[in-house]
Amino acid sequence: MKAKPIEIHDLTVSFQKKPVLYGVDLEVEEGSLVGIIGPNGAGKSTLIKTIMNMITPNGGYVKIFGGNQKNGIKRIGYVPQRESVDWDFPVTVMDVILMGRYAHTRWFRKIGKSDRQVAQACLEQVDMTAFADRQIGNLSGGQQQRVFLARALAQDSSIYLMDEPFAGVDAVTEKTIISILKNMKKEGKTVVIVHHDLATAKEYFDHLLLLNMRKVAYGPINQVFTHELLQKTYGGKLTVFSEIASRAAKQPEIENKMQRSEN
Amino acid sequence: MFWKTEKTLGFPRSLGIVTASIAFSTNLQAKQIDWNKAESFFERTSRFWQMQDQSVQIVVLGSILIGISCGLIGSYVVTRRLSLFGDTLSHAVLPGIAIGFIWSQSKDNPALLIGAIIAGFLGVTCLTLLQKYTPIRQDSALGIVLSGFYAIGICLLTRIQKMEFGNQSGLESFLFGQASALSINDIWGIGITLAGIGLFVLATHKELLISGFDPSFARSIGIHTMLLQYGLWILLAFCIITSLQVIGVILASALLIIPAATASLLVKRMNAYLFLASLLGGIAGLSGTFLSFLGQGLPTGPLIVLVSTFLFLLVLGFRPKTGIFTHWNFSRTHSMRIKAENTLKALYHILESQNFEKTSITSQDLMQRVGIGRGDCDREVDLLIRMNLATQRSTKDSSKLPGQSLITLTPQGWEYACKIVRNHRLWELYLTNEAKYASDHVHEDAEKIEHVLGDQTIRQLERILSNPREDPHGKLIPSLDDIEHGGIKNKHAAEEGFRYSNPT
Incomplete structure (x- = not known):
């Protein structure tokens, strides 16, 4: 059997003794377009960042294509939240997109002509050719998001993780992004997206992960996008669970258990 | 941070x-x-x-x-x-x-x-x-x-x-x-x-x-x-x-x-x-x-x-562009231009109120029209003279008050004045006809817009409004033709050798 692009087993992550993710299992099929849905503070971004090895989990593991996470993340194109970078940095749009190509070049090697052509093509795909020489600070929010997307495209990865790519963009940009995502899927790439808009989730994705500290449900959209499951994700039942979990985590024996699982 | x-x-x-x-x-x-x-x-x-x-x-x-x-x-x-x-x-x-x-x-x-x-x-x-x-x-x-x-x-x-x-x-x-x-x-x-x-x-x-x-x-x-x-x-x-x-x-x-x-x-x-x-x-x-x-x-x-x-x-x-001095200099010249344009417009209005029968304007008329004192008036006329848009000579006529002067527009000044009035009136017309503004609301807006309308926008406005002749207040919009071939001046000033004649 072919290894899954992303495999997560019993993943627990906490910030300052407060659990954010608790025992999450997940296996993403190759070529699926997955939306991660859940209320604020449900751990959606944390899950993505843990997969990208930016956060060290307290327990559990992540495998990329059945192998080691640290090597695996080089096969992932990551699109962070727009606010996470310094937009005053002295780089142009083209510079940022070429950064996506650096993943394919080694130290001391220069960016070649073919890399520039790829970057140009990516820029065209997101409809930003006219802005190639613009300093990134002089772009609107939607344009900045397109730049990020073009950089991910230039990376030409097998898996893409995107943290709220639709946040604060206008309708035109949202359409551009979604058509690019569908293209990626056609090419057999696996795309995982943190999303916050329930209304559009059903038409955008083919798989859905409902997350609220725990995995509430994961599966094809028509099986998961049900009133009952959404209620369970956003509704009151789980708030009790999260309260108890954070209270319990402050008690010594559970903390010890967490530390043990870390070792 | x-x-x-x-x-x-x-x-x-x-x-x-x-x-x-x-x-x-x-x-x-x-x-x-x-x-x-x-x-x-x-x-x-x-x-x-x-x-x-x-x-x-x-x-x-x-x-x-x-x-x-x-x-x-x-x-x-x-x-x-x-x-x-x-x-x-x-x-x-x-x-x-x-x-x-x-x-x-x-x-x-x-x-x-x-x-x-x-x-x-x-x-x-x-x-x-x-x-x-x-x-x-x-x-x-x-x-x-x-x-x-x-x-x-x-x-x-x-x-x-x-x-x-x-x-x-x-x-x-x-x-x-x-x-x-x-x-x-x-x-x-x-x-x-x-x-x-x-x-x-x-x-x-x-x-x-x-x-x-x-x-x-x-x-x-x-x-x-x-x-x-x-x-x-x-x-x-x-x-x-x-x-x-x-x-x-x-x-x-x-x-x-x-x-x-x-x-x-x-x-x-x-x-x-x-x-x-x-x-x-x-x-x-x-x-x-x-x-x-x-x-x-x-x-x-x-x-x-x-x-x-x-x-x-x-x-x-x-x-360039955002420097403090660069910006200051730009806004200074910009505000000077607006001042000159406003004076030109006032001069045009005076000429218009006299049915374009006279060629020059007394400083008294200008002061009354704009509502300014002698000092301000002299300064604004000086600005026009420096920009080569007008000339000034003192009156010999003893019936006028002492210190009075006659202001005459140069051909460039005349063209410029027509252009500004035209911008103003076209914009007013556009606001009333297309944007459905009430006609008593449009003047204030046009006062600002007239200074920033470019030639291209003006052509566009003309096309939209199909070359209008009159503004919402029933006044003549000096058309490009009038400006370039001296339409207004020919009509009114042929007999007295109007000074605004074109060299051609």
């Missing part, structure tokens, strides 16, 4: 220190290259630029090299918002230098360098520990480490001056800098540091670029961001330590920050940024040394910093 604090807090502080250093320097004696009272200003200038003295050569070379390395490494400090970090590091090395001196009992000894490196390393460690294990924010942590280490350094220096070997130590040159004491060995140190920085930047340019812009992305494509950061820190430490001899502990960070901050105002790409920052640093080094060579009691280090502050202010004022 750091950059912001630096903007509000760093420059006034730096300036204060510079002033203090200059004031102090008289006590600290021999701050500059040997001084000959008999020499004139020009002799001294030419002696400097000929650079035959070895001492001059060394100081100039040292200052330029330091300027370049500080500019290079400073570009990374500023773009990564580490300005306060650089300041902290430069203060933190002081106790190391003092201990190195006590150990070796001499000023020219590698022990001082080793001490400085160890102290700098300890400072960074303290900082990291504070951030990792306490809830203290980064800026406070930097402040604590900076002042703590600096205080230790000052205590040690004071002790040293009480010791028997410490009297002529000249250690305070590390506080304020003493360029004239630079030796060949120092130049080697400075040169090697610059070479190290250059090699590091060349070898890891793209990695530094990515990790500076988006560290988490950099890590995800396998760039060792921490390794790069440590590399930068070590080079930063070396850069600071080698420049202490010239600039001094207190001002060392200024040369890191100011040239790079100046570059940030001008360029949008990292390569240009690096180039410009090091160029500005080098220029500041050279000019600062030159200025300090010109007079007695002029310390090199603070002058280098002052030159680079001056360059910063220059760029801030005169850079």
Whole structure:
């Protein structure tokens, strides 16, 4: 059997003794377009960042294509939240997109002509050719998001993780992004997206992960996008669970258990 | 965030220190290259630029090299918002230098360098520990480490001056800098540091670029961001330590920050940024040394910093588009243009109210029409005359009040006046017809818009409104045809040889 692009087993992550993710299992099929849905503070971004090895989990593991996470993340194109970078940095749009190509070049090697052509093509795909020489600070929010997307495209990865790519963009940009995502899927790439808009989730994705500290449900959209499951994700039942979990985590024996699982 | 604090807090502080250093320097004696009272200003200038003295050569070379390395490494400090970090590091090395001196009992000894490196390393460690294990924010942590280490350094220096070997130590040159004491060995140190920085930047340019812009992305494509950061820190430490001899502990960070901050105002790409920052640093080094060579009691280090502050202010004022002076100049000429246009319009209205029967307007009419006094009126007419839009002559007619004058529009002025009135009326018409404004609401808006409508917009308005002849108030819109072929003037002024006739 072919290894899954992303495999997560019993993943627990906490910030300052407060659990954010608790025992999450997940296996993403190759070529699926997955939306991660859940209320604020449900751990959606944390899950993505843990997969990208930016956060060290307290327990559990992540495998990329059945192998080691640290090597695996080089096969992932990551699109962070727009606010996470310094937009005053002295780089142009083209510079940022070429950064996506650096993943394919080694130290001391220069960016070649073919890399520039790829970057140009990516820029065209997101409809930003006219802005190639613009300093990134002089772009609107939607344009900045397109730049990020073009950089991910230039990376030409097998898996893409995107943290709220639709946040604060206008309708035109949202359409551009979604058509690019569908293209990626056609090419057999696996795309995982943190999303916050329930209304559009059903038409955008083919798989859905409902997350609220725990995995509430994961599966094809028509099986998961049900009133009952959404209620369970956003509704009151789980708030009790999260309260108890954070209270319990402050008690010594559970903390010890967490530390043990870390070792 | 750091950059912001630096903007509000760093420059006034730096300036204060510079002033203090200059004031102090008289006590600290021999701050500059040997001084000959008999020499004139020009002799001294030419002696400097000929650079035959070895001492001059060394100081100039040292200052330029330091300027370049500080500019290079400073570009990374500023773009990564580490300005306060650089300041902290430069203060933190002081106790190391003092201990190195006590150990070796001499000023020219590698022990001082080793001490400085160890102290700098300890400072960074303290900082990291504070951030990792306490809830203290980064800026406070930097402040604590900076002042703590600096205080230790000052205590040690004071002790040293009480010791028997410490009297002529000249250690305070590390506080304020003493360029004239630079030796060949120092130049080697400075040169090697610059070479190290250059090699590091060349070898890891793209990695530094990515990790500076988006560290988490950099890590995800396998760039060792921490390794790069440590590399930068070590080079930063070396850069600071080698420049202490010239600039001094207190001002060392200024040369890191100011040239790079100046570059940030001008360029949008990292390569240009690096180039410009090091160029500005080098220029500041050279000019600062030159200025300090010109007079007695002029310390090199603070002058280098002052030159680079001056360059910063220059760029801030005169850079294209957004410079303060550029902007001020633009809005000044802009408001002058609007003033002239309004006067022209008033003149047109007066002519129009007289059915274009007269060729000139009395200043009395203009004053009444606009509702201004004699002084304002004269000023506005002067403006038109200077712009070659009108001429003025005093009246000989005794029936008029004394001091009255007649204002006559030149052909250009006439054309301009028609154009402005036309803009105004077209816009009014557009607002009432297309945007459904009430006709008594449109005047205010058109008063502003008339000055910014371009030729192209006017053509477009004409097309939309299908070449109208009258505005919403029933007044004639002087058409392009009227302006170019003198339609209005032909109608009214043929018999009296109207002055606005076209040369053709």
